[in-house]
Amino acid sequence: MGARTTPESPSKEKDAADPVNKTKTDCKDEKKCWVDDYDKEISTPSYGRYSQPYKKDGTKHAYTDKVQYKLYAPVKTGTEITIEIKFKVEKQADVTDADVTSAKTKLENGVNTYWDNKFTLEADDPECGKKSFKIRYKIVWVDSGQHYTIKVHKTYAREGVSGNVMNVSKTTDDWTYAHEVAHCFGLPDEYSYTTDDETVKYYKPDGTLDAAVSAPTFKAKDAADATIMSSVNNLTVLKRHQWYVAIETQELLTAKLGRKIKCDIK
Numbered sequence: 563m564g565a566r567t568t569p570e571s572p573s574k575e576k577d578a579a580d581p582v583n584k585t586k587t588d589c590k591d592e593k594k595c596w597v598d599d600y601d602k603e604i605s606t607p608s609y610g611r612y613s614q615p616y617k618k619d620g621t622k623h624a625y626t627d628k629v630q631y632k633l634y635a636p637v638k639t640g641t642e643i644t645i646e647i648k649f650k651v652e653k654q655a656d657v658t659d660a661d662v663t664s665a666k667t668k669l670e671n672g673v674n675t676y677w678d679n680k681f682t683l684e685a686d687d688p689e690c691g692k693k694s695f696k697i698r699y700k701i702v703w704v705d706s707g708q709h710y711t712i713k714v715h716k717t718y719a720r721e722g723v724s725g726n727v728m729n730v731s732k733t734t735d736d737w738t739y740a741h742e743v744a745h746c747f748g749l750p751d752e753y754s755y756t757t758d759d760e761t762v763k764y765y766k767p768d769g770t771l772d773a774a775v776s777a778p779t780f781k782a783k784d785a786a787d788a789t790i791m792s793s794v795n796n797l798t799v800l801k802r803h804q805w806y807v808a809i810e811t812q813e814l815l816t817a818k819l820g821r822k823i824k825c826d827i828k
């Protein structure tokens with residue numbers, strides 16, 4: 563009959579791994595920090611999510627839309643968050659291939675000049691700390707599978723984005739493309755479509771609404787609060803114009819990581 567004895571602790575032996583401490587070490591090593599790269603096709607209403615236009619009496623405009631683009635968030639290997647928009651160009655009557663080539667160049671110039679590489683997104687993971695990414699824009703020209711169709715006309719009186727179609731004149735300039743492409747990624751006009759002085763509010767990345775932006779029918783280009791979204795040829799772009807990137811990125815990271823990630827624009 564074997565006598566029962568109290569087993570010796572494994573850690574009593576020299577060089578034996580202590581199971582308790584080993585577990586602690588593994589947990590530290592397994593902390594999931596920036597473990598993967600992510601991307602997502604975005605297809606969403608912008609009104610009620612990125613911004614909200616209001617009538618003169620303070621009630622909400624019932625504007626509806628759906629914006630489409632692709633978000634790249636390579637938080638493991640990259641240093642940039644990229645907004646990619648795929649465009650298909652359809653030339654209308656009396657528009658040449660050279661006009662189309664020119665339109666593409668002007669659109670790319672407009673996006674590069676006014677939107678690309680202007681702001682930084684800061685992602686804050688409660689378990690891993692903060693990591694910063696430059697916000698970049700990438701235009702891709704396609705024959706199918708586009709996010710938006712651009713119809714290039716000989717002349718088009720009221721250029722703009724309607725549904726997922728952008729109508730422009732072949733003579734349209736870089737600035738106009740920069741403004742219209744901003745509608746494609748979900749920014750609102752900061753002017754009123756009525757004769758009233760109205761307002762628009764942007765959603766901040768924390769989900770609350772920012773202070774009202776005045777949106778009169780016409781805002782002078784050199785007004786103190788004029789921006790690229792309010793006044794023709796104004797060059798001002800603000801953090802609020804990139805909050806949508808933070809909104810989408812933090813939602814994507816939160817879903818992937820299973821814990822609340824906060825993003826903001828710096």
Ligand SMILES: [Zn+2]
Binds near residue numbers: 741742751
């Ligand atoms: Zn506009």
